[in-house]
Every structure is written in C-alpha cells, then in structure tokens.
Amino acid sequence: MEEIIYQKTYQEFKQECDRVVKETAESFVRLGYLLKVARDTNVLEESGYKTVAEFAEAEYSLNSTYVSRFIAINDKFAEGGYSDKLDSKYQGYGYAKLTVMLQLPESMNEELTPEMTKAEITELKNEFDAEKETSDIERLCEGANPLAYNLEDVDERSKLLYETILALGETSPELYIKIAAIAWVDKVEELVRQLPIIMVPSDTRIYSVRVTGKGRMMLACSEEKVSIINSRTGEKETYDWNDVAAAWTYAGVASELPFDKTPEEKWEKRYEKKYPVAPVQESKPKKETRVVKAEPEEEPEPQVPGQMDFAESCPEILPEDYEAEGVANEIQENENESQEFENKIQEVDNKDDDLDNTNQESDAVQQDEFPDEVERAREDVLSLIDGIRNEVCKPDITSTKIRELQSNSGYLVGQYLQNLARALYDYELTLPDKEEDE
Structure with missing residues (x-):
C-alpha cells in the first residue's frame, strides 16, 4: 500500500476533527428540527407521505428509532428545545456523547464537560x-x-453531604488516607485549599457513591464547587469547599494532636473495621478517569453445594474423633494464648509492684494519689512525646520532616507542659504542711 503523506501538524489535524465533530452534532440538531417541522406542520401534505416516519424511511432510509432519537436530541440540546441551533452549553460534545447524555437528567448533564470521553459518560x-x-x-x-451518628441537629442539605462523604471515605480508603494525612483541626483553611487538589486531579471528577437508605449519589467536583445529584430523583444540591471540609472532618480525618493517629488508624476508628490490605500494584499504571464508580457491595463467595454442611451430610466417611480433634486443638491453642497473656500481665504487675515500693520509700507523691486533672494533663504530655518519638524513629526521617515536626509540635509541647505544671501546682496547694514530718 502506498504511504499517505499528510502535511498538517497534529494540532491542525485535531482542530479539523473537532470542527467536523461539532458540525456533525449541529447537523443532527438541525435534522431533528426539520423532522419536528415535518411532524408539527402540513409541509408533507403535497408529498403523499402520511407521517414523518414514513417520509424519513422512504427518502433517507431512517427508521422510526433514528427519527425519534434525532427529535429527542433537538428537544433536549437545541436552543429553547425547538431550534435548528445547538445550545451553546452543549457545543463540542458531538453526536455520540449527546446520544448517551439523552439518557441522563439535565441536572447531571450540567456537570459534564466536552473533555469527557464517551466511555466516561x-x-x-x-x-x-x-x-x-x-x-x-x-x-x-x-x-x-449506623456510622452516620450525631446528625440530629444538622439540616437535611448538610446531612446529605456528610453522609455522602462518609460513604465515599469508606469505599475509597486511599482517598481518605490522602486527606487524613494533611487534615488538622486547627488548620481548616489549609484543608479547604488542599481538597480540590486531591479530589479533582483533572478538570472535573465525578464520584458515584452509594449512600445506605438513600441510593447512589453523584458527587460532581470541580475546582470551584461540589454538587450532589440524586440518581433516583435527579435533584441537585451545590456546596462550596468549606462545606466539603466540614464533611470530611465529620468523617474523622482531622488530627487534634500531632501524630496522635496514623491515617489508617483514623479510618479504622471511624469505620470500625480493619483497613483493607493494599492490592498488588499493577505493572501498568492505571489510566486516570473523570468518573469513579461506586464500589459493589461485598458478597460472600459462592460455596460448592454441600460444602457448608459437609460433616453433617457425610458422617460415615469422617473419623470417629473428628469433632473432638478439632475442639481439642482449638482449646489447646486458646490455653497457650491465655498462658502467654497471663505471663505478660504478671511481668507488668511485678514492675508495678517495684515502682510502688520505690515510691513509698520516697517523699514524692504516689501516682495513685494524683487527682484526675493531673493525670489527664500528664497523659496529654506522654501521648505527645510518644508521637514525636515515633516520627523521629522512622527510617525515612529527613531534616525537612524534623523542621515540620518542630513547627507542628513545638508550641503544643510547651502548652501541655504548662498545663501539667498548673495542675500539679493547684494540687500541691491542697497538701498539708510537711514541717511536722521533718
């Protein structure tokens, strides 16, 4: 075959393709308009055709399905719903996309962009x-x-957003982790700034989220706003990113103390289950898409008939001590685990006894005599120090991370130590004079 030489650049070629696609879509809108004219006026009277379908079939080999489709495209996408011009907000989609968009509610189509592919739509x-x-x-x-608690005083509009984000965090744990890694209770403005970057990597992203008891919600995100479209009713609510930040905070992403919980631990606490094990990474990177599907409900793996009641249905081929063996093994394993646990408890008790004896010999106040205010202040300090220690001991620690650690925790360390000192001072004022003992 002889090689075809094409002189234009890719950009010129692409512009030409875009123009043809646009003209094609507009031609279908014009055709739909003309078919409507044939349907609604007496223009066919002198032609001998009784209906617009008969005319289209005989003259252009268009069956009734195509006639209905062209008319529907004009109804939905023409200016004013009855015009030979394509509405400006649907420019650039092309016939193939518009055909799919016919089956979506107007509230959903308003959130789409011409850059979206037909496959995504x-x-x-x-x-x-x-x-x-x-x-x-x-x-x-x-x-x-059941996880959507403490929403009694929240208005229905906000409640819908909170429940949708809560469900999204559960079905998209990786997204939850990314947001939890940068969310702080006292840094709401930073969370508002980062959320569009994380949730909308391209111009638009639409998350399909199934909310228990309400159905699928389409969470349409752009850099400016977020909308929720109810797939059952087509109703739409629109929010700003401050609203979305509040919803993610409700979902438990924000930290109160530096390093009090890892993002995975936050997820486990909020959703009351183990964080899912990450799948094996694909060798080929996954293509970025503007539409994220709702996760299917987890269903138990189908069993081979009879598999679940094997012991009951086939007792004749099992050893006589089959059940006893299983129970005995389980009991033995439990006993071993219990013994290990008791040994650890005993070690802790011994250490506590030694500590108590030491404290009794000194003039210091015994630990169990401290009031609740002192204990709480001390626990805050210890938790903060443990978090800092864990970060410092990480193998990937860098000078940049240490500076971030200093910035995030320096003020809190001083504040928590001051709280502890104040609590101890208040307690010491209640103690009797030690002069008699001396």
Whole structure:
C-alpha cells in the first residue's frame, strides 16, 4: 500500500476533527428540527407521505428509532428545545456523547464537560442504570447508615453531604488516607485549599457513591464547587469547599494532636473495621478517569453445594474423633494464648509492684494519689512525646520532616507542659504542711 503523506501538524489535524465533530452534532440538531417541522406542520401534505416516519424511511432510509432519537436530541440540546441551533452549553460534545447524555437528567448533564470521553459518560449512565435495579421498597428497608451518628441537629442539605462523604471515605480508603494525612483541626483553611487538589486531579471528577437508605449519589467536583445529584430523583444540591471540609472532618480525618493517629488508624476508628490490605500494584499504571464508580457491595463467595454442611451430610466417611480433634486443638491453642497473656500481665504487675515500693520509700507523691486533672494533663504530655518519638524513629526521617515536626509540635509541647505544671501546682496547694514530718 502506498504511504499517505499528510502535511498538517497534529494540532491542525485535531482542530479539523473537532470542527467536523461539532458540525456533525449541529447537523443532527438541525435534522431533528426539520423532522419536528415535518411532524408539527402540513409541509408533507403535497408529498403523499402520511407521517414523518414514513417520509424519513422512504427518502433517507431512517427508521422510526433514528427519527425519534434525532427529535429527542433537538428537544433536549437545541436552543429553547425547538431550534435548528445547538445550545451553546452543549457545543463540542458531538453526536455520540449527546446520544448517551439523552439518557441522563439535565441536572447531571450540567456537570459534564466536552473533555469527557464517551466511555466516561457511558460509565456514568451505567451507574444511573444500576441504581434502577434497586426498588424504592428495597432502599427503604436498608435503613440508615449506623456510622452516620450525631446528625440530629444538622439540616437535611448538610446531612446529605456528610453522609455522602462518609460513604465515599469508606469505599475509597486511599482517598481518605490522602486527606487524613494533611487534615488538622486547627488548620481548616489549609484543608479547604488542599481538597480540590486531591479530589479533582483533572478538570472535573465525578464520584458515584452509594449512600445506605438513600441510593447512589453523584458527587460532581470541580475546582470551584461540589454538587450532589440524586440518581433516583435527579435533584441537585451545590456546596462550596468549606462545606466539603466540614464533611470530611465529620468523617474523622482531622488530627487534634500531632501524630496522635496514623491515617489508617483514623479510618479504622471511624469505620470500625480493619483497613483493607493494599492490592498488588499493577505493572501498568492505571489510566486516570473523570468518573469513579461506586464500589459493589461485598458478597460472600459462592460455596460448592454441600460444602457448608459437609460433616453433617457425610458422617460415615469422617473419623470417629473428628469433632473432638478439632475442639481439642482449638482449646489447646486458646490455653497457650491465655498462658502467654497471663505471663505478660504478671511481668507488668511485678514492675508495678517495684515502682510502688520505690515510691513509698520516697517523699514524692504516689501516682495513685494524683487527682484526675493531673493525670489527664500528664497523659496529654506522654501521648505527645510518644508521637514525636515515633516520627523521629522512622527510617525515612529527613531534616525537612524534623523542621515540620518542630513547627507542628513545638508550641503544643510547651502548652501541655504548662498545663501539667498548673495542675500539679493547684494540687500541691491542697497538701498539708510537711514541717511536722521533718
């Protein structure tokens, strides 16, 4: 085959393709308009055709399905819903994307961008279709998310955002970890600044999130705002990034003390389960997408028929002591674990006894005599020191991280020590004079 020589640059080629696609979409809008004219006026009267479908089939080999589709595209995407011009907000999509967008509510289409691919828009449509498989009765029977507590005094608009972000954090633990790593209770402005960077790596990102008892919510994020579209009703609520930061704080990402919990520990505490083990990394990097699907509900792996009741259905082929062996082994394992645990407890008790004896011989106040205020202040100091120690002992520690550590914890160390000193001083004022003892 003879090689074809094309003189234009890629940019020129791409611009030409964009122009053709745009013209194609607009031509379909114009065709839809003309078909509507044929349907709604007497223009076909002298042609002999009785209907617009008959005319389109005979003259252009367009069956009734295509006629309906072109008319629907004009209804939805033409200026004013009845024009030969494509509405300006749908410029640049092309016929293929508009055909998929026909099946999405207007509130969802408003959040899409021409840069999105047909595959991404189709993925979004599939999420809407998936929610239709759950009936209203099934949805109501799901009840509320037990983890969505303390929302009694929150208005419904904010409650929807809080529950959606809470569900997103559970089904997207990696996203939760990224946000938890930079979230601090006293640095809300920084969280607001970082959230769009983390959640919207491209121009737009849409997260499909299934909220228990409410259905799939489409969390459409851009740099300026965040919207939630209810896939069942098409209703939309819009929020700013301050609202989203408050929702993530409700989901437990923010730290009160430096290094009080790792991001994974925060996730485990908020969702009351173990952090999922990371899958083996793919050799090929995953392509970035603007649509993130809702995670499917976890279902138990199907069992081979009879597998679950094997011992009951086939007792004749099992050893007589089958059950006894299993129970005996389990008991022995439990006894071994219990013994190890008791040994550790005994070691701790011995150390405590030694400490008590030492304290009794000195003039210092015994630990168990301190009031709650002193104990709480002391625990705060020790927790903070433990967190600093853990960070300093990490193998990847650098001078930059030490400076960050100093910046984050320097003030708190002084403040917590001052609190402890104040609590001890208040307590010492209540002690009797020691002159008689001396």
